[in-house]
Amino acid sequence: MHLHKYEKIWLTFGIVCLVAFLSIVGVSAFAQDHTPAGGMHTIDPEKVRETAPFNEPGVKQLDDDTYQATIVASAFAYDEGEALQVPAGKEIIFKVTSTDVVHSFTIDNTNVNMMVVPGQVTTKSYTFKEPGKYLIICNEYCGTGHHYMYTEIEVTE
Ligand code: CUA
Known part of the structure; x- marks a missing residue:
């Protein structure tokens, strides 16, 4: 039972990281679309x-x-x-x-x-x-x- 609790914590941590990562990627892709670099x-x-x-x-x-x-x-x-x-x-x-x-x-x-x-x-x-x-x-x-x-x-x- 003890291990199971830690697994849950890690799983939650993993999901939080994934969501954070995806939103950073999404936000920067969106930002790039609106502020294109290099004169293009x-x-x-x-x-x-x-x-x-x-x-x-x-x-x-x-x-x-x-x-x-x-x-x-x-x-x-x-x-x-x-x-x-x-x-x-x-x-x-x-x-x-x-x-x-x-x-x-x-x-x-x-x-x-x-x-x-x-x-x-x-x-x-x-x-x-x-x-x-x-x-x-x-x-x-x-x-x-x-x-x-x-x-x-x-x-x-
Ligand atoms: Cu236009 Cu070759």
């Missing part, structure tokens, strides 16, 4: 066109030294609003998402090489040193038109 956040891929900033793709000046370039990738093109044009020497924050499948947003001759996943907003900040025209290509096989998926960004003085 989620978006309804069905509603990209209605969700800011993707309802108005293009370049927007945020302050003296910062611009935001919003781009929607879909098979097999990038929608960057009017022509992508940004100044050299300023921070450009790229925000890209996809409406369909996985693409990439890769700017030739730079270290910008982002994977673009439907349901996620990928953010990358980059400062162009040299003015000129840069090719933007899709590096992620996305279907029959993959090789024709590209656009251009013009970096001005």
